[in-house]
Amino acid sequence: MPTPDARERILETATRLFDRHGVHAVGMQEIIDECGCGKNLLYSRFASKDDLVVAYLRRRVEDWEQLVADAREAAGTPAAQLVELVREAGVRATAPGARGCPLRNTVVEFPGREHPAHRVSADHFARVRTQLRELARATSAAEPDRLADRILLIIDGLYAHGPIFGEDAAKAAVEFAEDVVRAATAG
Amino acid sequence: MPTPDARERILETATRLFDRHGVHAVGMQEIIDECGCGKNLLYSRFASKDDLVVAYLRRRVEDWEQLVADAREAAGTPAAQLVELVREAGVRATAPGARGCPLRNTVVEFPGREHPAHRVSADHFARVRTQLRELARATSAAEPDRLADRILLIIDGLYAHGPIFGEDAAKAAVEFAEDVVRAATAG
């Protein structure tokens, strides 16, 4: 009977390595060594590296969903929730060893539109845009789509230069988001 | 007698391929085939792939300097120049086949801080921040550094999701920048 948590252990190890070094830079052998499992076990749970990468990305997509759920719970109004999203994204973007948005990075590492890893990420971004627009429509903003797209732009920018400029960038982004939400919902 | 423009031809080919497919995804052989040069010629002009990548990045840095120069010429006031920067960045970010900011992408592809390709890009981003702050200080903004960082955030966000959302994203980013500059220089 197969150990039920083997898959989870492997995926956890791979996630850590992929996040830190990028997908291309991490070999299957490295994951096996780090995880302490046999090669057979890994390939019994993930048929190929592509499969493992897709599982890694799905986990990161789930993380985003959790981030949205947290933001919804942490803030009372939809307007405050939009700001909270930026705050929570900033925490991730400036975490020690952070290397930008894992999903965005994977799109860069797999430019081919037909590649499964590319598709998972691209689908995610389309969904996020919709999510933010729905949230913005629940505010009093006269042009909610515009507000949502601006928040998304801030989040994307934060992920991109957070790892370089650090926590100051995160704080500045939150203040920026507050101003943007305030301006959009004023009057 | 060595052909003087051989280096240029090779670098041009490499630039096109690196931009489109990413550095890791392009082999030296691919560059040689595409360029029609011999392997010896390439390695006589660039000692290693790293050297070629660094030359590619320096070219992209020069491109940014040109973009800044163009923006300075195209717009009259420093405030308008900041907006113009966003507009010109948007053109690049949403060009057909664009894949985000080449310099940012290379940081992702070479996470090692000691890697020459990483260093060229990281130095560039520090410089850009300084550049924008100097430009913002020439406006009437009460807090020019904050304005500059916000414009930078918009540019970074635009490069990140321009390739996915297209020209609408570029137009929205320009309007966003206009609003931000207007708000910062008002009063």
Add this chain to the structure above:
DNA sequence: GTCTATACTTTGATAGAC
């Protein structure tokens, strides 16, 4: 029977020799 460990094959890369 499930896992670990290792040897092997194939492929594709950089780089250098001639």
Add this chain to the structure above:
DNA sequence: GTCTATCAAAGTATAGAC
């Protein structure tokens, strides 16, 4: 310019431990 050395990676097969 072709040919080759070297190396690393993905994936497969095999041998052995509990």
